[in-house]
Amino acid sequence: MMQAAGQVSGERGAWWRKKRTRELVLVTCLLLPSLAIFFLYRVLPLGWNLLLSVQYWSPLKPPRWAGLDHYEEMLLYDDVFWQSLKNTLIFIGASPFAIALALGIALLVNSDLKGAAVYRSIVFLSYPLMTVAVGIIWRWMYDERGGIINFALREIGLVAKPIPFLQSFDWALPSVIVAEIWQVLGFYMIIILTGLQSIPQHLYEAASIDGAPRLAQFWRITLPMLRPSLFLCAVVGILNSFTSFDLIYVMTNGGPGHATELLITHIYKSGFGQTKFDYAAALTVVQFILLLALTYLANRAAGGNAGSLERQ
Amino acid sequence: MISRRALLKSGAGAAAATLAAPAIAQAPKKISFLTWNIIDQEPMIRGWIARFVKDRPGVEVEWLDKKGPEIPVFYQTQLVAGTPPDVINTQGALGLEYAAQGALLDLTPRLKAEASVRNRFNADYLSNWAYEGKNYMLPFYITKTLLFYNKPMFQKAGLSDPPQSFDAIIDAAQKMTSGEASGFLTLNFDWLYWPLYAMNGVDLLSTDLTKPTFNTPKGIEVTDRLAKATEAGTINKISWTGRWVEPNGAFAAGNVGMLHAHSPAYFFVKGQGKWVTPETLGVAHAPGGFATPNSHGLGISTASKNPDLAWDFLKFVTDEGAQELGVNRKLVTGNIAVDTKNLADLEKSDPLVYSILRTQLEHTDRMVGNWRLGNDSRVKEAFWPELQNALLGRKDAKTALADAERKVARELKRG
Amino acid sequence: MIPMRRHSQYMRHAALVGVSAIMLLPFYWVLKTAVTNENIYAYPPRLLPESPHLFNFVDVWYFIPFPRYLLNSLVVSVLVVASNVVFNAMAAYALTKNFPGKRAMLLLFLSCMLIPFQATIIPAYLITSKLGLLNSYLGLAFPLLSTIVCIFVFKAAFEAVPQSLVDAARIDGLSEGRIILRVLMPLSTAAVATNVVLAFIWSWNAFLWPLIITREPTMQTLPLGLARFLSYMEDTTGALYAFAVMVLAPSIFVFLMAQKEFIRGLTSGATKG
C-alpha cells in the first residue's frame, strides 16, 4: 500500500519519521530487559543511598533532615574513612603491576609456543573460583605456624622467625593484594590476549623490514594498539576494589585494626555492624564518585572512548 | 505467596510489574525463631518446636539459624522490610542495640505480671539486658570470663596457685616466658579483656554512661604495663590481634601459661589440645572475681504479629528447653533451678566442666564490661582500635588513650 | 643463529613453567590439606599428604545437605546464564545501532558497573520483596540476569561481523530478531561462550545476596553452605578444605568444558574486521 512516491518531503518526512521511530522502538524494546534490571538493582539503590545520605535515618524511627552532617563527620572526624580510602587507592594502585605482569605472560603465551594453550588455561584457572574459597585457601597459606609461605621462607633462610602475614599491620594489606592478584591475573591475561591478537600482522612485518628492533616494535606498535584492552583491565582493577569484599571478609575482616579496611568493608561495617545506615549511604556516594573519577581518568589515559572494546 | 511466584514464572518473567492482588489466605498463627549459630543442636530444637506445637493447634514455628557475623545483616534487612523474625537470639550487647533502636519488645510488664517467670532467672544476668531500666531479653545461655591456666607450666615455674592480683598475673607470666612459651593470653572481642582494667579500678564510662573516665593516670599506667609485657613476650601478641581460632589454638598448643577467656573456649581448647586433662588444666576466677559476660539472650521483635505466642514460646524455651540445652551442650542457662540440677549431675560425671561452669555462677555481682549502651558497637569501634595501637606499641599509651577519649566522647554525644 | 631462537624458546618455557607453578601451588595446597586429618597447626607443615584418605569428602556430603545446595546453585546458575545470553545479546545489538542518546546510554551502563552491590543490599531486598520473589530461584537470580561487561563483549563481537552480511540478511526480509539469531549469533559463538562462563562464575560465587534473600535452609546455595561450614568447623579439620575443593570443582569443570570456545571468544571476538 505504498503511497505514490511523487509526494513531496512532508510525506517522505512522515515515512522517514516512521522508519526512525520504528528503529527507536526496536532499540528500546531490545534494551528494555537489561535496562529494567540495571534500573531496579543499580540506579534505584543509588538514588536510595543518595536520599539517605542527607538524612538521619534508622529502620524504625522517622527520618530527619541531616544536610551534610554525614559528609562532615566523614571528612573531619572519621579517620577510619581516611585509612580505608588510602587502602582502597593502594588496592587500585596495585592493579597496574598486575596488568604489567599479565602483559608479560600474555606476550609469552601469545607466541607460536607449543602448549601455549595449556599455560593459558592454567593461568586462567584461578579466576572462576569462588572468592570465599580462595580467601580460605590463602588465609591458610599465610598461617604463621602451618602455612606453606612461612615454611618456604624459613627453608630458604630468608626469614628467621615466621612472619604473621595477616596479623601484622604492615604485611596484611600486601598479602591480601597478592591473593587478589593471584585470582584476577588470568582474567587480565585473557583480555590482553584479546587485544594482542587484534593487532594486524602487517604492522610488524613493515617494522621489521625497516629494521626496527623488537623493543621499539613493542613500544610503538604493540602498546598503543593495546590501549582498549588496557583500559578494560584498568576498569576491572577499579571494580575489584569492591568485588574483592568477600576475600577481605574471609581473610582478615578488615583487621588487624583497620590495616586492610577498604571503603567497601567500611561501608558494610558501618551499615550492618554499627546500624548506621545513613552514614554508610554517604560513604557509598563518596565511593561511587571516586570510582567514577578514576574510570574517567583511566578512559582519558587510554584514549579510548566509552565503548572500551570498540575497535579504532 | 506461592501462587504469586508461580504466576510470575509463567508470566512475562523479567518484565514483572508490581502485582496488586495480595494473596489473603487464612495463614495459621506463625512465628519465626532466629538462633545464633547453634546448628549442631538441630535435633533438640526441632524437638522443642514439635512439643511446643503439639498442644497448640494451628500454630507453626519456623526455625532459622545463621552464623554470628551474618545475623546483623539478615536481621536488619528483615527489620527494614518489616518482616523481622518474631523471636531472636543475640550474643553480648547486640540485643541492647536493637532494643535502643526500638526493634525489641519491652518485656518488663510481662515479667512483672508473671513473677514466677522473673524469679526463674539469675537476677544479675537478667539485668544484663536491661536498657534504661526496662528488660528486653531473657537469658538463653550465659557465659562470663574466667582464668584457665596450664598447671604443668605453673609447676615448672615454681608457682602453685593462680594469681590473686594484676601484679601477680604479670609476675607469673614473666616467670613462664621463655623462647616460644609466653605467660598470658586473653580474648579481646566484646570487651572480654576489660577485667584487666576493672581489677585496677579503671572504668570505661561514668556511672551515668555520659562521660569517658578511662583516661586517668592509673588507666595510662595499666595500658603501659600491658604494652611493655606484650613487647617482652610475657603477654602473647595474639591476645590483641587474634579473635577466636588463633588465641584458643595457641593456648591449646600448650606453650601459653594462662588464658583469660569465657567458658565456651574450654571446648575448643579441649578439642585441639591433647594435653588438656582435669589434672593439667587449672580453672580460677580472674583476680578480684571481675568478669565480662558474653551471654546469649532471647528477645521478641516489636513488629511481631503474634507477641503473646512469641512470649509463650520464650517461656517454653527458657524452661523445658533450658533443661535439655544445659545437658546437651554442657553450659549454664541462667535458669536457676535447671543450673543447680545440671551442676549437681556434672560434679560427678565431669568434674573439670563442673569446676568451669561453677565459676559462671559465682561473683555475678562483679560483672564488668557490660555497660547498658544503645550504641555499644560504635563506642567499641571508637575505643578498641586506639587501645590496640597502644598495646601493640604503635602509639604510646598517653596519646592513644587521649585519642580514644575524644572519639568515645563524640560517639556518646551523638547518641 | 638457530640455537639463539631455540634458546629463547627454552627461556620462555622456563618462565611459563615458573608462573604455572605459582598459580597451581594453592590448588595443590588445598587438595593436600583436604585429604589428610593431621593436626594442621603442626610445624613444619608436610609437603606430601601423610596417610591420605577421602573420607573428609564423605563427611562434607553428609554434614550439610550438599546435593540440595548443589541443585539450588545449579538452577540459579542455569537461569542466570540463559537470561544473560538473551538479554545481553539484545542490548548489545541495540547498542550497535546509532540512536540519539547512545553515548549517554553507554555512560549510564559504565557508571552502573561502578555501583557496589554490597551497598545496595537493603533497597534491592525491598524491591524484590515488592515483586514477591523472596525465597525463590527467580529472586536469587534476578539481580544477575544481565551484566554489563558481557554486553560489551557481545557489542564487540557484533561489530566484528561485516556490515554487508547484516544488510544482505535485511534485504532478504529477515526480521531484526531473526537477524540476531540467524546471522549474528552463529558468527559470535565464542562471545556466547564468554557470556556463559562469566555469568556462571558470578552467579555460582554469589555470597551476600543469597544470604539475604533465602529464609529456609532448603533454598540456600553452595557459598552459604561454605559459610555455615566455616562457622561450625572453624577450619580446624581437613573437612573444611574438602568442602572448598567440592565447591571449586564445578567452576573449574564448566571452565574446562567451555574453555576452547571461551578462549577463542575473548581472543577473536573483537578482531578480524
Place this chain on the structure above:
Amino acid sequence: MPRWIMSRWVIVPLVIAGFALTWNGYVALNDGGRIEGRVVDASGRPVPDATVILLERHFVVHNERQRTRTDSEGRFRFAGNGNHSLQLEAETDSLGRSERRIVRLWFRAQNITLSEPLRFNAKLP
C-alpha cells in the same frame, strides 16, 4: 550418526550420569547397617563376652549409640547403624578398655567387616 553425539557436551554428562547410577546401585545393595568384627587381647587370643561400644560422630562430639557383647570366639555384630563416621571400643572388667578404633565408611549404613580386630593392650589371664 549425527556429529553432536560425539561432542563432549553429551559424552561427559552421560559418563557422570552413568557413574552416579552405578554408585547409587552399589549403595542400595550394601546399606544394611551391619558391622562385624573380632576382639582380641594383646597376644591375639579372642576375648569372649567383652562389651563393645559403638559411638557415632555428631559434629565434633562422639555420642554412644549401641552396645553389644562378643560371642565365645570374640566376634561381635552391630545392626542398624545409620552413620558414616564411627568409633568402636571394647571393654571387659579384667582387661579394662581397648584402643578406640575410628571407623570411616564410604556412605551411611555401609555394611563392613573390620579387617583389623579390636586389640586390648593387656593379656588374658
